Amino acid sequence: MxxxxxxxxxxxxxxxxxxxxxxxxxxxxxxxxxxxxxxxxxxxxxxxxxxxxxxxxxxxxxxxxxxxxxxxxxxxxxxxxxxxxxxxxxxxxxxxxxxxxxxxxxxxxxxxxxxxxxxxxxxxxxxxxxxxxxxxxxxxxxxxxxxxxxxxxxxxxxxxxxxxxxxxxxxxxxxxxxxxxxxxxPDEDYELPLGSAEIVREGQDITLLAWGAQMEVLNEAAQMAEKDGVDCEIIDLRSILPWDVDTVVESVKKTGRLLVSHEAPVTNGFGAEISATVQEQAFLYLEAPVTRVCGMDVPYPLSHEVEYHPDATKVFEAIKATLHY
Structure with a gap:
């Protein structure tokens, strides 16, 4: 290593x-x-x-x-x-x-x-x-x-x-x-599976889903929520296409809630596809609407990058809103 x-x-x-x-x-x-x-x-x-x-x-x-x-x-x-x-x-x-x-x-x-x-x-x-x-x-x-x-x-x-x-x-x-x-x-040659999501933290209250750098944001938000007694399950999608529908849906059936976060603008971002699929396959298990915490529907700004970015505070607030729906 x-x-x-x-x-x-x-x-x-x-x-x-x-x-x-x-x-x-x-x-x-x-x-x-x-x-x-x-x-x-x-x-x-x-x-x-x-x-x-x-x-x-x-x-x-x-x-x-x-x-x-x-x-x-x-x-x-x-x-x-x-x-x-x-x-x-x-x-x-x-x-x-x-x-x-x-x-x-x-x-x-x-x-x-x-x-x-x-x-x-x-x-x-x-x-x-x-x-x-x-x-x-x-x-x-x-x-x-x-x-x-x-x-x-x-x-x-x-x-x-x-x-x-x-x-x-x-x-x-x-x-x-x-x-x-x-x-x-690892120094040696190894491969990880494509098309397979990874549950990086198990929880019972809400499923948090992201990929790439946004995973750090979810981890930080989950730690903030934990102080309020919220037990978050965190999934790294890893592959956008094909995406691991089964792992995500099974998690949502367990927690009853889903929050998807990505940096791209919210409209027609990949979170929309995930939201639609989950409500089709796990509708009767949902305790609240699927929540998306994403970038704004504007060109990516320079001086207002911090305001644009879906950071841990925004995710944390969305977690609370979803739990209290």
Missing amino acids: SQMNLLQAINNALDTAMAADKKVVSFGEDVGHFGGVFRATSHLQERYGRDRCFNTPLTEQGIIGFANGLASQGHKPVAEIQFGDYIFPAFDQIVNETAKFRYRSGNEFNVGGLTIRTPYGGGIRGGHYHSQSPEAYFAHTPGLKIVVPRNPHQAKGLLLASIRDDNPVLFFEPKRLYRASVGEV
Whole structure:
């Protein structure tokens, strides 16, 4: 075991995957000798050469188009989009090419070896072009998997599983935690299951559900609620697509209440899908409406980032309101 932050865990996962399989290649803007804007790919070019870790032009559509071609020929490309906010120029490639490649060819061809890494979310005072959470846009697209880690241990295991999965995976990395989240990470090769939520704390009174950096917020809010005698169950969804309906629904049947929290704006955020599914499958068990504590329906602000963010105090107030419904 080693102490790593989230960035180091991602770098270690890439190193592990590239050492184990020569078909794994890593590329993106400044990814080569520079190591990327956050240094997630540091030293990989030194270890594996310019053929397997290299820079690309500043064209997201070109990066993913190139990645699709590589993946279709049996390689396992790990393409980096420098910020999640800049993934939209590649939207057509991801939604209309990556996600549909296998389907449109009747399984004769696929790009299942493709993994797209990108930092997402706020908390670094990056303003509206470096702070967005775009996971819900892609969750509407059959053919993709979407994964978000909450800490270094999760990041390494989930990224290795993503690279080796037979489906294209969008891997969103919460940039606020890159250097802030530190923990024990196994040195050896390991994978964590995709499409499986994790109950990180068991409780009886209310289920709290989130993913990525928002998990820290839920933990803080649960500690605040515990002082009032509230026993919170906390679930890390981990995979947005496919998402683990069974684990969430079973938890809600036990607690009778659900609070979903994410940084993205509330309208059409992925919390809406979770809310609808839970009320369909656990309606008679609910003691209160499903509550969403999310970002506001405005562009991500710079000077008012603190007001925008769904922090622990907002979650705590929502917990109390739900319990007293």
